[in-house]
Amino acid sequence: MSALLWLAAAIVLAVAEMFGGELVLLMLAGGAFAAAGVDFVWEPPLWVDGLVFAAVSVLLLVAVRPIAKRHMLNRPAVLMNTEALEGQPAVVTETVDGDDGRVKIGGDIWSARSVDPAAVLEPGTHVTVVEIDGATAVVWRA
Structure with missing residues (x-):
């Protein structure tokens, strides 16, 4: 049952990211997806789900977000108009x-x-x- 809650939280976070655009909520959504996957496969206690959520979220925030932000900001210049x-x-x-x-x-x-x-x-x-x-x-x- 908690796998569905983690999945719902991940979806809500991913949708909320569309309004912010800072990639923080998207990284948290990745952590929630990971927690949902762990809970679905092994059905561990709730504290293990929380630990997986926290660890994956921090890893994504520290390792993936800076790279993604850099790619978002360094788009090739498209010449327009004249x-x-x-x-x-x-x-x-x-x-x-x-x-x-x-x-x-x-x-x-x-x-x-x-x-x-x-x-x-x-x-x-x-x-x-x-x-x-x-x-x-x-x-x-x-």
């Missing part, structure tokens, strides 16, 4: 000079200007986006 366009190839659709022009980047037409103010890039020229300045792509001949 940051993702830097370094992308483009094709000149209207003559680009140091002031104005148009390029096609990944199917979208952008206003553009050349990095080199003296350069004039004719339509059909393949260029690389160096940066996005407002709504203008700054390009360089590829």
